[in-house]
Amino acid sequence: xxxxxxxxxHQPFTNLKHLFNKASEILKRNFNGKIxxxxxxxxxxxxxxxxxxxxxxxxxxxxxKKCLLNCDHCGGKLLESMIPAEKPEEVxxxxxxxxxxxxxxxxxxxxxxxxxxxxxEPFLPxxxxxxxxxxxxxxxxxxxxxxxxxxxxxxxxxxxILLDIIGSELTLKKVxxxxxxxxxxxxxxxxxxxxRLSVVPHIVVGMHYGKMLGELIALDLISRYKPxxxxxxAFMPIESTKMANIQPPSPQDISRVMLAARFLLPSTPIVLGxxxxxxxxxxTTDALAIKCGLNGIAYPTEAAFIIxxxxxxxxxxxxxxxxxxxxxxxxxxxxx
Numbered sequence: 001x002x003x004x005x006x007x008x009x010h011q012p013f014t015n016l017k018h019l020f021n022k023a024s025e026i027l028k029r030n031f032n033g034k035i036x037x038x039x040x041x042x043x044x045x046x047x048x049x050x051x052x053x054x055x056x057x058x059x060x061x062x063x064x065k066k067c068l069l070n071c072d073h074c075g076g077k078l079l080e081s082m083i084p085a086e087k088p089e090e091v092x093x094x095x096x097x098x099x100x101x102x103x104x105x106x107x108x109x110x111x112x113x114x115x116x117x118x119x120x121e122p123f124l125p126x127x128x129x130x131x132x133x134x135x136x137x138x139x140x141x142x143x144x145x146x147x148x149x150x151x152x153x154x155x156x157x158x159x160x161i162l163l164d165i166i167g168s169e170l171t172l173k174k175v176x177x178x179x180x181x182x183x184x185x186x187x188x189x190x191x192x193x194x195x196r197l198s199v200v201p202h203i204v205v206g207m208h209y210g211k212m213l214g215e216l217i218a219l220d221l222i223s224r225y226k227p228x229x230x231x232x233x234a235f236m237p238i239e240s241t242k243m244a245n246i247q248p249p250s251p252q253d254i255s256r257v258m259l260a261a262r263f264l265l266p267s268t269p270i271v272l273g274x275x276x277x278x279x280x281x282x283x284t285t286d287a288l289a290i291k292c293g294l295n296g297i298a299y300p301t302e303a304a305f306i307i308x309x310x311x312x313x314x315x316x317x318x319x320x321x322x323x324x325x326x327x328x329x330x331x332x333x334x335x336x
Contacts, residue, residue, distance in 0.1 A: 056104050077241055
């Protein structure tokens with residue numbers, strides 16, 4: 001399938017438009033043409049179509065605001081909107097409050113250590129306990145965890161493992177300050193797949209200072225290991241970071257990745273995730289996501305609702321993390 005990747009990535013954008021109808025046909029044929037909108041309570045969001053629920057699905061950082069990697073594109077700023085919980089008992093107390101307040105679940109994340117993963121080891125037993133005691137959906141953003149940690153991870157029974165896949169060693173070194181090889185991602189994906197864990201890889205389009213570098217390799221790598229779903233996000237400039245003044249990738253370039261993913265993984269749920277530029281850029285990106293036959297969008301613009309209505313798509317709204325789309329599609333298909 002490398003030819004479709006090459007075509008989507010290297011042809012002029014106008015040459016790709018004839019693929020939109022084919023991508024939409026994949027959505028209709030394999031997923032009954034249903035589009036899922038996800039609105040977790042990680043940031044405030046409200047439109048004429050949705051009333052914000054701040055307790056539904058928050059994010060927890062087990063490192064507070066600290067991240068040892070301090071990547072150029074984030075600088076730890078994305079941690080500031082998460083609930084800090086640096087002790088296992090604090091995580092448990094927050095999960096208990098979410099459950100008692102009628103929440104759906106949460107994302108457990110945090111800053112990375114110098115090895116490139118979130119130091120989750122002390123928290124895994126308490127997360128396993130919470131999963132046993134409470135009806136919550138829990139997803140974890142792990143980073144490049146060591147392979148020996150996987151067996152302990154299995155015991156937590158979390159609903160999805162989220163993992164950014166970076167296809168450029170130059171990006172890993174320059175942006176993420178991480179001396180790792182691409183093979184590290186492949187080894188981890190293979191090990192997680194062998195253990196039948198539900199893995200939802202993420203691709204950050206334009207992470208290399210707004211330029212496309214490694215996205216094609218990342219997609220090809222992901223396609224080898226049966227992901228539960230794939231989330232595509234895009235670099236967005238964040239104030240007070242080293243990349244605050246960098247131009248983000250265009251909606252058209254983001255759509256190259258979305259379109260290639262749709263053809264490469266026709267039976268896998270693919271979502272446009274929450275991290276992407278705002279304003280008119282987001283409106284255009286959302287419209288292209290629908291044209292590219294994606295299964296869902298996180299924090300959709302109001303325009304996305306209107307476009308789906310005009311095209312006759314049935315939409316479903318969930319106030320939780322978009323990485324859980326694989327579960328939601330399975331549940332709905334069993335009801336049909």
